[in-house]
Amino acid sequence: MPETIGDLAHEVRAKNAGPFWITMELFMRNAAGYDIVADEDFLNPSVVAELYRVDAAGVRMFRIPSLNVVKISFPRPVSQGSLHDRDMHAGQHHVPLALLEIPARP
Template sequence: MTDARTIADLAVEVRSKNAGPFWVTMELFMRDAAGYALVADPAYLDASMVARLYGVPADTIQIFRLPALNVVKISFPRPVSQGSLRDRDIHAGQHHVPLALYPLPASAPAAG
């Protein structure tokens, strides 16, 4: 067993999806309550962190913490509308990668 280094190391799944032509939703399905507690902590994951990762204004980001399911959902406006000429991911299926690869603090629990 090695120490976890990214959010993906503590998650069952990290995914993103189209939430209509103007929004993206990402979901962090954490393996257990300890992993959920870490990523759900506003001191670790907040709108300013997501804003830095995705280049969107922090005041447009919505974060939903669902402790009963060990899930964190994040929604924000798409940088370009779905299907537009500059849209490189029409289904928003790859938007989750920067979040999944976000480093964990040194005190993070080991992946299991």
């Protein structure tokens, strides 16, 4: 089976970043895993936009090599607590990202 981000990470989590934003964090186990997810050819705003059906222009990515962490934020499709909000605390938004397959390595 192909490796996923979740396989390489210590933790992948999503959290509520206020009524209008969602933030996800990738806590990688080591520098090698961080190097994979921090690579802009692999994980970038366009990939996140496709996974979450949001506008790539609104996706913000923060790479923190000293902690082996990548943070990703984007505007919520609907405001928190509104009639069409399906995950008020953004607790399940991490799943598509955690299941993203890592490209085969030589």
